[in-house]
Amino acid sequence: MGHHRKALRTTAVGAVSATLIAGSALGLAPTAQADGGGIRFVDITGDGGTVLKANVVTPQGDDGTRRYPLVVLPTSWGFPQAEYLVQARKLADTGYVVVSYNVRGFWQSGGQIEVAGPPDIADASKVIDWALAHTPADARHIGMAGVSYGAGISLLAAAHDNRVKAVASLSGWADLIGSIYSGRTQHVEAAAVLDGAATLTGRESPEVRQVFNDFYAGNLAKEQDLIAWGKKRSAATYLDRINRNGAAIMLANAWGDTVFPANSYTDFYEKLTGPKRLELRPGDHATPELPGLFGVPNDVWTDTERWFDHYLRGQDNGIDREQPVQLKSRSGGGYEGYPDWKSVAATSRKVDLAGTTTIHANVDSGADGGVVFLSSILDQVAQVPPMAWIPLLPRRWAAVWQSEKYATAQRIRGTGKLHTTVTGTKENGTFVAYLYDVGPLGVGKLVSNAPYTWYGRTPGKPFGVDLDLFSTAYDVPAGHRLALVVDTVDPLYLEHNPSGAQLTFSSPAEDPSYVSVPLREQ
Structure with a gap:
């Protein structure tokens, strides 16, 4: 078993290396493109004094007299803070203040990786506090979005901070244990990819390191501890809070996501009572969103912008009148609309x-x-x-x-x-x-x-x-x-x-x- 696990981790690190090369490219090309366009690179003090590296993109020609909706973008697992600059520029060009920050424990941000633990949730609120104090952001119109890790943190923030009015959670999770431990079975290759990326680009906390070790070992004695650890990091645990706060929630995922299978979102979606949308399309983890990070026209990011335009800017663009469940078959063809998830299978x-x-x-x-x-x-x-x-x-x-x-x-x-x-x-x-x-x-x-x-x-x-x-x-x-x-x-x-x-x-x-x-x- 140990040899098998070692081989898996070696394979995973190779896959992560390719991901990080793409991440590095994202960190370079958009920066050069965006220079001089109202971008600032800043330090934000997060929970417990931890310094978070961030960038702020503001609308062109801002004269300091207006307030704009705010969108906060936590980075994906293992990606640098420049990850969202292309999309941030597009949002700013249509009238948003956008703050993207490197989550704690990765790259130049301080602290240790907590896997969307309480410090990460608190960090999101600290970033909102900072934006309201240092940018022309409107406290009444705040949204959060992210891919993968940033998606999970955004959902959790909506449960813990009622200032968040809209969320686009892209290729994330609602139930962490249901995603990587479904059927009481360790999804070991997915975990190895995450672990490998964390080793290369960040600093795991001792607790997180122990969780990975127990996970690989299949340590049954620690199973309940693992479940409790995962529940604390799952939006599904805080469903009542999310529903009470009433944020408009858009969930998007890929049918073949090998890190966070789509089931986690579908179950969660059905239990949301506020404005909601579910999009599922072909692909693997975060692959539907990736082209949009390079500026390639992209359905996921287009709908994210429409979602925010309606729920943060009050634009009557019709997204609230469309069938809220949008699916694209792996076999080809266009999108299919349904009134809810249970109607998908007649x-x-x-x-x-x-x-x-x-x-x-x-x-x-x-x-x-x-x-x-x-x-x-x-x-x-x-x-x-x-x-x-x-x-x-x-x-x-x-x-x-x-x-x-x-x-x-x-x-x-x-x-x-x-x-x-x-x-x-x-x-x-x-x-x-x-x-x-x-x-x-x-x-x-x-x-x-x-x-x-x-x-x-x-x-x-x-x-x-x-x-x-x-x-x-x-x-x-x-x-x-x-x-x-x-x-x-x-x-x-x-x-x-x-x-x-x-x-x-x-x-x-x-x-x-x-x-x-x-x-x-x-």
Whole structure:
């Protein structure tokens, strides 16, 4: 396990290096472009006296007599303070004061990385205080936005500071534990990417370092501590406060986000009671937003500006009258609008998982969720998701069920659900479920997946499992089948199968096994 984890971390650091090269470019090109355009680089005193490096962009030709809406942009994990300069300039040109700051613990800002802990939340309020005292910002019209880490901090700030009236949370999380520890399974490659970036560009607090170590070790004794640590850093924990404060919340994410799966946002979105919008489109973590950071016209940033224009500037641009849930299928086509998340799937179709199948653990069958970042980027730009040749998957290590061929296209929208009965030969275990679109030649394209881990079960005693697959939008062509594949090893996740473990999947007559596939009306 240690060697496996080390290999994952080496891979992750390589991926992070590429990300940081992009981040460095962002830190250089926009700065040169923006010189002389009302930009100041400043130091802001954050919580506990920690110095936060920041930049301020003000409207052109400001004569000091007007007040402007304020937008605060916390940086992404591992990115420098110049990350948002292109978007900040665009916002300022339309009448905003924009303050972007490097979150504590990264680059030249002081302090240590707290992973959106209480000091980070307090920092956001300190930045607002500073902006109101040192810029022509209007205290009545304050918004926050960010990508990834900045998205999570923005949502948390809206819960703790009622001055925040609008938020655009892009590729972030609402439930940190539900994102990186779903199904009680460590999403180890995603964690390694974050850890690697923090090591290269920042300074982890001792608490954060210990959390990462316990996470990699699969330390069950620390599980409740991990959950409590994550809840403190999750907007879902403070849902009542967010609803009470009434900020207008826009959430945007990618279907293939390997760091913060879309499910975290969809569940949270349904429980928001104020003005809200949910956008989901193809891609991986933060990849839909990245072109916009370079100034490339971009749907996410365009809608972010429209969101702020309406809720901070009072502009009647119609965004409040559009269907609030906007989805773009991974299979192509334009945006689809829905009144709410539950309306996305008009119906569902079950694929029966009949019979009894036993698989051996500890060997990767070849069915995998892909590589963090890379796989879903390929899906985004070329519609090439992770693939497996279903007929050749070794049945010793993979359980496979297939539907009949569909006469018409199946427009999958929403969250698939697996219901099955499992019997393990050991107390603990892990499996990963994959839903594939299988073409005439047997090549399966990954539609969705999710991991599941259990502890302390009586060996040989069956137990029921209900598992939500990661939400998606995917069109299965006519003449294709769906396949549900289960195996026990995937490089994306930490597995907990003791050596020699076997798992049996059954479908008792009184409680049949199935996967429920959510479908849009034809």
